Amino acid sequence: MENLNKKIIEIKQTTKIYHSKRVLNKVTFSVRQGTIHGFIGPNGAGKSTTLNISTRLVLPNGGEQYIDFKSVRNNPNFNQRLGYVTAEPKFPNLTVETHVLDCGYLRGISEEKVLQKLTNSPLNQFRYQNCLSLSTGWKKILQFFILSLYQPKIYLMDEPFNGLDPSFRHELFNELERIAKKGGTILISTHILSDLQKFADNEELEFDMTMIKNGEIVYTGTKTADIEKTYEKYFIEKKRGLFEL
Numbered sequence: 001m002e003n004l005n006k007k008i009i010e011i012k013q014t015t016k017i018y019h020s021k022r023v024l025n026k027v028t029f030s031v032r033q034g035t036i037h038g039f040i041g042p043n044g045a046g047k048s049t050t051l052n053i054s055t056r057l058v059l060p061n062g063g064e065q066y067i068d069f070k071s072v073r074n075n076p077n078f079n080q081r082l083g084y085v086t087a088e089p090k091f092p093n094l095t096v097e098t099h100v101l102d103c104g105y106l107r108g109i110s111e112e113k114v115l116q117k118l119t120n121s122p123l124n125q126f127r128y129q130n131c132l133s134l135s136t137g138w139k140k141i142l143q144f145f146i147l148s149l150y151q152p153k154i155y156l157m158d159e160p161f162n163g164l165d166p167s168f169r170h171e172l173f174n175e176l177e178r179i180a181k182k183g184g185t186i187l188i189s190t191h192i193l194s195d196l197q198k199f200a201d202n203e204e205l206e207f208d209m210t211m212i213k214n215g216e217i218v219y220t221g222t223k224t225a226d227i228e229k230t231y232e233k234y235f236i237e238k239k240r241g242l243f244e245l
C-alpha cells in the first residue's frame with residue numbers, strides 16, 4: 001500500500017510544438033505505482049504525443065519526464081522495466097517467429113523459452129507469416145505476446161483495445177487486472193470511457209484518471225463519483241458536423 005504513494009511515472013510541464021502549432025501545453029500529471037491510470041481525451045488531444053515523448057521516441061520542446069523514477073532525458077535505462085504498446089504497431093519485414101526470437105534475444109530470453117511460448121500461443125498459426133501481413137488485431141496481439149516474454153512492471157498502452165475481438169478484449173481486461181493486482185502499473189490511453197469503467201468499478205484495484213483536451217490537462221485525480229460528469233463536461237460535444245451534407 002505504501003507504494004501507491006510513489007509516482008512511478010511523472011510528466012512535468014511538457015510542451016510540444018509541431019509546425020508552430022502547440023499540440024501539448026505544459027502537460028503535467030503523474031501515475032502512482034501499482035495503479036491503473038486512464039489517460040482519456042478526444043481525437044487529436046495529444047495522448048499519443050505524450051506517450052511518445054515519455055518513451056523518448058519523440059523529443060519535447062520543454063518539460064521533464066520520469067519513467068520508473070528515472071529521467072528519460074538523462075538516464076537511458078529508464079525503459080528497463082517498461083513495456084510500450086503503441087497505437088499503430090510498427091513491425092519489421094520478418095516472420096513472426098524470427099521477430100519474436102529477435103525480441104527475446106534483445107531481452108536475454110532463451111530461444112527455447114521463446115519458441116515454447118510461441119508454440120503454446122494462438123499466434124502460432126501465423127508463425128511463418130510475415131509480421132507486416134498480420135491483421136490489425138493480430139498485430140496488437142503480437143505486441144502483447146512480446147511484452148509477455150519479459151513481463152514488464154510498467155505498461156504504457158496506447159488504445160490497447162482497438163482492433164481486438166470480444167474474446168481477446170475480455171482476455172486483455174483480465175490480464176491487465178491481474179498485472180495491477182500483482183503490483184504492476186498500467187497507463188492506458190483511450191477515447192472511450194467505457195473501456196476504463198470496468199477498472200474504475202473494481203474495488204480491488206486502485207484506479208486514477210487524467211483527461212486531456214487540445215493539448216492541455218483538464219482533469220487529473222483519483223476515482224471519484226463524478227468521473228462520468230467530468231468526462232461529459234469536457235468531451236461530449238453536441239454536434240461535430242462530420243456527417244452533415
Ligand SMILES: Nc1ncnc2c1ncn2[C@@H]1O[C@H](COP(=O)(O)OP(=O)(O)OP(=O)(O)O)[C@@H](O)[C@H]1O
Nearest residue numbers: 018023041042043044045046047048049050087191
Ligand atoms: N509528426 C507530427 N507532425 C505534425 N503534427 C503532429 C505529428 N504528430 C502528431 N501531430 C499533431 O499533434 C496533435 C496531437 O496528436 P496525437 O496523435 O498526440 O493525439 P491523440 O490524442 O493521440 O489522437 P487520437 O486519439 O486521434 O489518436 C494532433 O493535432 C496531430 O495532428
